[in-house]
Amino acid sequence: MKKYNLLYTALTLLTVFFASCEDMLTEKPNSSYDKDGFFSTEAKADMAIMGIYNSISDYRHYGYYEMAAHASDDTYYLARTGSDNQICDMVHYTTSSTNEWVKWLWALKYQGIDRANMTISGIQGMDGYGENKNLYALEGEARFLRAFLAFDLVKYWGDVPFKTDYSSGYDDAFGGRVNRELIYDQIIEDLNFAKSNLEWATAASSPERATQGAARALLMRVWLQRAGYSLQQNGQMTRPDDATRKRYFEAVLNEWEEIQKNGYHGFYDGGYEALFKSYSEGVLNSKESIFEIAFFHQQGSRNGGAWGIYNGPQVAEPTGISPTEANNYMGRANGFFITVPEWKAFFEESDARRDVSICTYRYTWANNQHTKQERSAGSWYPGKWRREWMTPETRNKNMNYGDVNLCVLRYADVVLMAAEAYNETGSTPEAWRLLNNVRQRAGATAYTDANYEELMAARKKTHALPFISDGDAQGKFRTALYWERGFELSFEGQRKFDLIRWGVLADALKLFGEKSSVNKKDNKPYPAYQNFVTGKHELLPIPLAEIQSNPKLEGKNNNGY
Helix, strand or coil: CCCCCCCCCCHHHHHHHHHHHHCCCCCCCCCCCHHHHHHCHHHHHHHHHHHHHHHCCCCCCCCCCHHHHHHHCCCCCEECCCCCCHHHHHCCCHHHCCCCHHHHHHHHHHHHHHHHHHHHHHHHCCCCCHHHHHHHHHHHHHHHHHHHHHHHHHHHHCCCCCCCCCCCCHHCCCCCCHHHHHHHHHHHHHHHHHHHHCCCCCCCCCCCCCHHHHHHHHHHHHHHHHCCCCEECCCEEEEEHHHHHHHHHHHHHHHEEEEHHHCCCCCCCHHHHHHHHHHCCCCCCCCEEEEEEEECCCCCCCCCCCCCCCCCEEECCCCCCHHHHHHHCCECCCCEEEEEEHHHHHHHCCCCHHHHHHEEEEEEECCCCCCEEECEEEEEEEEECCCHHHHCCCCCCCCCCCCCEEEEEEEEHHHHHHHHHHHHHHHHHHHHHHHHHHHHCCCCCCCCCCHHHHHHHHHHHHCCCCCCCCCHHHHHHHHHHHHHHHHHCCCCHHHHHHHHHHHHHHHHHHHHHHHHHHHHHCCCCCCHHHHHHCCCCCCCCCCHHHHHHHHHCCCCCCCCC
């Protein structure tokens, strides 16, 4: 199924509507599309939901800036050094509360939540709401999006201001910190509502819109994150007691069982490489892609995403060609991010994920043509999104932005989440079965009791994990899962948060940073392990402007900032 874009269906009306409701909170909006009169039809309610999606798809949000929030981890880092109060500082763990990108991420997440709050309230006030399944489904979609953004707030900032009513005036725009456990409760309530009122995906549905499967998959991620470590306001990393954690893992498995019972979602039929090529080509598949954030570049604007442009292999800009020839070439890709090269050796030769995840070449430009040039270790790029895989219609549409979606909920991730929950609840054989399903799809050897040490040998020789004990069956699985989630999901936005909830981010950065060949020189391009401060950098700083304008924050930032 070819990609279509849902975000610009009613862009003009959305712009008028939300601008009128957000720009002047102290005055009643003068637009005919104000909240009181807007929610009169299902079509207009649907339009309001598009406005929530639009906040997420802003180029300053998931289109580009979010990339910095995901790195550095133990798999990749930024090709630039130095300080810029933007991407460099975020990735190198030198962020301050005045960072411009952190400010935009904060603002856009709250913008999306406020739009969701308004939409939910507006739908609930519509005529016939109580008997209208379509309105319940639309509310479910808005609640899914609110939960998605609220979960980001908790992961990035911990205890934050949070409310579920729309900020209709200046006085109610500010709030104090809310304990993250209460925010988690609301996230789960929203997702439970969503899963009860949204339809399951089918081959005819688009992963650009939330479905019941997306709500259940996000619930699995929420329960796992909640079961793990998180940084508290006193600078301590804590996690729930064992009995509570077991209950959370069981909740993960409840959602997994329902996804399995439905039976639609599974691995992409074409294989791992074809899956990621399809993302760059703009092909929608709702089988493995449970939920995608949609991007579409409009000429003359800064809309769109930078997936495969800023975080793919470098492509030199074509020069000296006429505009009519442009679609014959790939356009430019900046190649800002670099993979930690040691990971390449840890994949098996047969593992299809290796050469998809790690791209060892770039494209130079000379004599009116692109030429592939192999690069040495330390100059390799994330390869899951690439200019060369984009279609002729999109690959040279804009030098800095494109139409490549980001899949944020993928079936393989769901399988590994279920496997982790099985292991933590004592069903380790079932955990191995699921993990091996992921490996076998990629062409990697399945783990057995007989070959575990052999498959681990190369990794243990140079990168043994002293922070994970594999002295028993559960420990062996945790060790394998550490590697497997890196092999399967690298650069997709989950790795850093896995390491945080496992309580090993600082350890992993130190292990890979100290041993990486790229840091065996005076100028260390991967300095995260030196800069990272435990009890500080597990969270981002609240933007200084927010601290100064919101008296209910009492002038206090997150620990260490």
